[in-house]
Amino acid sequence: MRLTCPHCGERDLREFAYKGDALALSRPEANAELQAWHEYLHIRDNPAGPTRELWYHTPCGSWMVAERDTATHAVHRTMTPAEATK
Amino acid sequence: MRYSGFKVFLEGLRGQSGWKPVWRDPEPKPVYDVVIIGGGGHGLSTAYYLAKNHGLTNVAVLEKGYLGGGNVGRNTTIVRANYFLPGNSEFYSHSMKLWEGLAADLNYNVMHSQRGLINLFHSDGQRDAFARRGNAMINQGDDAVLLDREGVRSYLPYLDFDNPRFPVYGGLLHPRGGTARHDAVAWGYARGADRRGVDLLQQCEVTGIDIEGGQVTGVQTTRGPIKAKKVAMIAAGRSGQVAAMAGMRLPIESHVLQAFVTEGLKPVIDHVISFGMGHFYISQSDKGGLVFGGDLDFYASYAQRGNLPMAEHVMEAGMALMPMIGQARVLRSWGGIMDMSPDGSPIIDRTATKGLYLNCGWCYGGFKAVPASGFATAHLIATDRPHETAARFRLDRFATGRGLMDEEGTGAQHNLH
Numbered sequence: 001m002r003l004t005c006p007h008c009g010e011r012d013l014r015e016f017a018y019k020g021d022a023l024a025l026s027r028p029e030a031n032a033e034l035q036a037w038h039e040y041l042h043i044r045d046n047p048a049g050p051t052r053e054l055w056y057h058t059p060c061g062s063w064m065v066a067e068r069d070t071a072t073h074a075v076h077r078t079m080t081p082a083e084a085t086k
Numbered sequence: 087m088r089y090s091g092f093k094v095f096l097e098g099l100r101g102q103s104g105w106k107p108v109w110r111d112p113e114p115k116p117v118y119d120v121v122i123i124g125g126g127g128h129g130l131s132t133a134y135y136l137a138k139n140h141g142l143t144n145v146a147v148l149e150k151g152y153l154g155g156g157n158v159g160r161n162t163t164i165v166r167a168n169y170f171l172p173g174n175s176e177f178y179s180h181s182m183k184l185w186e187g188l189a190a191d192l193n194y195n196v197m198h199s200q201r202g203l204i205n206l207f208h209s210d211g212q213r214d215a216f217a218r219r220g221n222a223m224i225n226q227g228d229d230a231v232l233l234d235r236e237g238v239r240s241y242l243p244y245l246d247f248d249n250p251r252f253p254v255y256g257g258l259l260h261p262r263g264g265t266a267r268h269d270a271v272a273w274g275y276a277r278g279a280d281r282r283g284v285d286l287l288q289q290c291e292v293t294g295i296d297i298e299g300g301q302v303t304g305v306q307t308t309r310g311p312i313k314a315k316k317v318a319m320i321a322a323g324r325s326g327q328v329a330a331m332a333g334m335r336l337p338i339e340s341h342v343l344q345a346f347v348t349e350g351l352k353p354v355i356d357h358v359i360s361f362g363m364g365h366f367y368i369s370q371s372d373k374g375g376l377v378f379g380g381d382l383d384f385y386a387s388y389a390q391r392g393n394l395p396m397a398e399h400v401m402e403a404g405m406a407l408m409p410m411i412g413q414a415r416v417l418r419s420w421g422g423i424m425d426m427s428p429d430g431s432p433i434i435d436r437t438a439t440k441g442l443y444l445n446c447g448w449c450y451g452g453f454k455a456v457p458a459s460g461f462a463t464a465h466l467i468a469t470d471r472p473h474e475t476a477a478r479f480r481l482d483r484f485a486t487g488r489g490l491m492d493e494e495g496t497g498a499q500h501n502l503h
Binding site for chain 1: 324326327335336337338339340384385386387388389393395428484485499500501
């Protein structure tokens with residue numbers, strides 16, 4: 001599996017660290033209900049197929065969002081978090 | 087048919103003509119008392135103990151593929167009871183006791199081999215941590231022996247004791263730890279359940295879970311609808327998809343864990359060796375293959391195969407620990423879908439829907455849990471109360487923060503285990 005860093009281009013998997021589902025970008029408000037925090041921290045859709053995830057490119061120190069298929073390991077699209085949340 | 091040495095001898099004389107299929111291939115009945123979704127190790131052992139311990143035999147196990155075709159056939163066969171935290175400790179201790187009587191109980195040779203498991207440590211601090219873990223194991227009634235460097239050398243003379251990064255300071259020996267034949271465990275439980283009247287329905291995928299007024303009423307399957315007042319979801323890595331049919335979202339993320347086996351070699355590794363700092367562990371199968379594995383690939387996956395960087399990492403760790411295996415040729419590698427929970431510990435619990443039960447979150451440790459997991463899940467289904475050995479495996483511990491069991495001490499969040 002190779003991933004494309006939005007800044008550095010296509011790179012080896014070894015250069016990346018995985019954070020998890022891209023819902024980490026939608027952090028609840030500080031005063032949100034406990035249930036919202038529980039869902040943010042623990043509950044996952046865990047899809048067998050297309051998913052959106054946060055990855056970190058270690059050499060350039062930047063985060064990115066990858067659209068990837070968990071059943072095939074195909075990487076469809078990667079973008080900066082700014083592009084992903086636009 | 088009961089298996090015995092005499093029977094094997096007799097069939098040898100009769101040209102092996104007397105063996106018969108060991109379980110039926112029945113048509114689904116319209117109604118069961120209990121339906122179990124998932125014909126893997128945990129589902130089959132749950133069915134077995136429902137019949138054996140609770141007299142519930144009007145039970146069906148629904149398997150979308152073939153029995154034992156998932157993680158119970160894709161693991162590295164390690165059986166151990168070396169957990170530290172209350173909750174895990176008593177559960178895996180119970181599982182070990184069941185393992186020790188399993189072949190006789192099932193009348194099926196599960197090839198349980200208590201060859202001893204050694205967890206290596208590489209610093210004074212790690213020695214203290216393992217001494218503490220060993221004391222916890224002894225307090226639980228299990229066995230642990232703290233070995234110094236020379237103690238480890240007496241068992242494992244072939245290690246690189248003076249590795250510059252991870253010199254071997256000693257190890258924690260768990261003499262009752264070992265391995266078992268993974269397929270035989272699935273087959274033994276399947277045969278035992280079938281003999282007691284449980285229907286094992288293969289090629290039967292669940293496509294919907296029927297719920298009326300907060301009570302489960304049955305399931306829709308590719309072999310037709312089946313009614314049941316009690317349904318257990320025991321689908322390991324696929325738990326998320328099964329639970330979604332009941333309108334549930336789980337605290338589970340499915341990851342890939344790879345394992346490897348070499349060509350058959352003469353006996354060389356007599357124990358299970360765990361090199362935690364290198365994320366490497368190894369044992370030798372009865373066929374002679376060196377069976378080894380490492381850590382997760384660390385990204386969500388259902389592909390049942392991993393990528394090369396982790397394969398390389400595992401081989402490097404193996405070479406660092408025991409340079410002698412460098413000549414061995416790897417025959418196969420494979421991956422399993424691990425149902426990772428946030429704290430690394432499992433879930434055996436009721437759900438918000440009456441009659442619907444959940445068994446998942448086994449992370450990369452489900453194989454050794456198969457007997458006790460089935461035992462406890464059967465108890466939960468039959469009595470609607472958790473079994474005392476699994477009472478802490480609650481689904482709500484993530485929402486409340488109460489009773490989290492973070493065995494590794496890394497934090498109760500995804501991607502930390």
